[in-house]
Amino acid sequence: MYNFQILAIASLVAFAGYVYCTLKGPLARIPGPWYSNWTDLVRIYYVLSGKGPSYVQSLHEKYGPLVRVSPHSVDVSDITAARTVHNIKNEFPKSSWYYSFNSGENLFTTTDIPYHRRHRRLLSGPLSETGLKAMIPVIDGKIQLTIQRMKQEMESRGAVDILKWWLFLTTDVIGQLTFGDSFNMLETGEKNQYIQDLEDLAASSGLRMAFPKLSLLAGYLHIPGLQNAEVNTKRLVAYSEESLERHRKLVERDPENSPATLFSKLYKAGEEGLSPAELRDEAQAYIIAGSDTTSNTLTYLVWSVCRSPIIKTKLVDELLTVPPKFTYDDIRDLPYLNMVIEETLRLYSAAPAGLPRIVPPGGTDLAGHHLPAGSTVSTQAYSLHRDPNVFPRAEEFIPERWETPTKGMKDAFMPFGGGSRVCIGLHLARMQLRLGTARFFHTFPRAEVSGLEKMSDEEMTPKLYFLIRPQQNRCLIRAW
Numbered sequence: 001m002y003n004f005q006i007l008a009i010a011s012l013v014a015f016a017g018y019v020y021c022t023l024k025g026p027l028a029r030i031p032g033p034w035y036s037n038w039t040d041l042v043r044i045y046y047v048l049s050g051k052g053p054s055y056v057q058s059l060h061e062k063y064g065p066l067v068r069v070s071p072h073s074v075d076v077s078d079i080t081a082a083r084t085v086h087n088i089k090n091e092f093p094k095s096s097w098y099y100s101f102n103s104g105e106n107l108f109t110t111t112d113i114p115y116h117r118r119h120r121r122l123l124s125g126p127l128s129e130t131g132l133k134a135m136i137p138v139i140d141g142k143i144q145l146t147i148q149r150m151k152q153e154m155e156s157r158g159a160v161d162i163l164k165w166w167l168f169l170t171t172d173v174i175g176q177l178t179f180g181d182s183f184n185m186l187e188t189g190e191k192n193q194y195i196q197d198l199e200d201l202a203a204s205s206g207l208r209m210a211f212p213k214l215s216l217l218a219g220y221l222h223i224p225g226l227q228n229a230e231v232n233t234k235r236l237v238a239y240s241e242e243s244l245e246r247h248r249k250l251v252e253r254d255p256e257n258s259p260a261t262l263f264s265k266l267y268k269a270g271e272e273g274l275s276p277a278e279l280r281d282e283a284q285a286y287i288i289a290g291s292d293t294t295s296n297t298l299t300y301l302v303w304s305v306c307r308s309p310i311i312k313t314k315l316v317d318e319l320l321t322v323p324p325k326f327t328y329d330d331i332r333d334l335p336y337l338n339m340v341i342e343e344t345l346r347l348y349s350a351a352p353a354g355l356p357r358i359v360p361p362g363g364t365d366l367a368g369h370h371l372p373a374g375s376t377v378s379t380q381a382y383s384l385h386r387d388p389n390v391f392p393r394a395e396e397f398i399p400e401r402w403e404t405p406t407k408g409m410k411d412a413f414m415p416f417g418g419g420s421r422v423c424i425g426l427h428l429a430r431m432q433l434r435l436g437t438a439r440f441f442h443t444f445p446r447a448e449v450s451g452l453e454k455m456s457d458e459e460m461t462p463k464l465y466f467l468i469r470p471q472q473n474r475c476l477i478r479a480w
């Protein structure tokens with residue numbers, strides 16, 4: 001009986017301590033729903049249902065620009081605060097959550113600032129606009145092949161699944177530019193093992209990101225999605241190692257005649273290059289970050305344009321002003337084409353969810369509140385791009401809003417992130433978006449949304465995971 005009393009008192013004291021710490025916790029005074037002070041489970045529920053960003057946006061609408069989303073993290077939608085968090089000096093490092101992507105340590109996942117600086121310095125040149133010039137013929141060749149394959153599918157099926165073909169395009173492009181060897185999905189019309197593995201990984205990514213610590217134990221716990229992640233990752237790593245080694249040997253043997261890649265000049269290790277293991281892990285980052293992002297953007301762009309005859313006519317009329325055998329230089333600066341791209345990146349940001357960062361030593365003041373060192377602060381493009389004061393009629397697709405963008409619009413626009421961790425592939429992405437859109441509407445000026453196979457507009461309401469995607473993973477267009 002005596003022992004029971006001691007246990008009861010100890011439990012009561014522990015519980016009171018927990019309540020006290022929670023109510024006096026460092027983020028307890030930040031506005032937010034009461035439960036977010038106690039548990040992360042509600043947020044996780046929405047993340048797993050593909051509604052994380054819209055849930056956080058609903059909290060901003062209710063509680064203001066800084067909102068507590070879990071006991072240890074906040075999200076900020078204030079534009080000045082977002083630019084402070086994503087600054088060029090890397091003062092708010094990425095949180096270790098990025099390691100749950102299971103792609104090793106690379107430019108995208110690393111939290112180590114000196115490592116990031118060195119890799120970014122070495123990898124930026126080939127992905128700059130100038131560095132990419134030499135790659136344009138390869139990229140354009142693959143885009144023209146994509147259009148040809150779309151035409152064939154249109155003839156045999158009566159509609160084209162543009163999501164499928166844009167994904168084959170962007171994956172073949174990044175494969176070619178990374179390994180010097182395409183995945184040949186445009187040619188075969190099928191996904192290979194590498195892409196299957198990537199897709200399986202993406203399917204379990206919600207679970208891994210919602211419960212990052214669980215994925216570390218995946219080898220010991222028999223949880224279906226998580227266990228496969230280990231197998232998929234091993235196969236992806238092996239593929240990258242073999243492909244890079246093959247290309248490295250080719251470059252050694254015949255440097256003049258081997259296909260140039262984004263890594264060609266980095267094969268030598270040491271200060272001026274990256275080791276084989278480092279290159280392998282960067283290859284993973286490129287393939288993962290450089291495929292679905294661009295293909296989903298192209299898909300939402302074509303679908304949005306096809307839904308509006310006025311927008312489509314304006315775009316097609318502009319494309320008729322360039323020579324029939326146009327090159328990238330002919331279309332690069334077409335005003336309306338670029339407005340359509342900006343509006344797609346705003347409304348259908350490929351990476352709409354929170355980008356978590358750690359508050360540096362000394363803490364910080366954001367949007368009128370103090371955040372202590374070590375807490376997690378996120379910003380999400382989904383909210384920044386829907387600020388009604390900056391983007392009136394924010395839920396509507398209006399390319400014309402980019403005709404004379406205000407400073408507020410430019411500051412709030414963060415589809416590629418910002419500061420020192422801004423997307424390194426943004427020039428490559430823009431190149432594919434411009435050429436892909438121009439070639440598509442030049443070839444199919446009367447394209448419209450198809451109703452074949454029960455395709456509906458509701459299907460295109462995006463699932464909002466870390467990346468955006470249509471509900472049924474397809475988008476049928478009558479391309480003619």
Ligand code: HEM
Binds near residue numbers: 417418
């Ligand atoms: C429309 C297409 C794309 C979108 C919307 C997009 C979006 C983003 C965003 C939002 C980030 C920042 C993530 C963060 O701060 O947590 C990022 C980083 C990154 N992206 Fe992209 N991306 C696109 C295309 C590409 C392509 C084609 C590549 C291929 C090279 C790529 C490679 C990367 C890498 C390596 C990083 C990490 C950069 C660093 O931390 O220094 N992305 N991207």
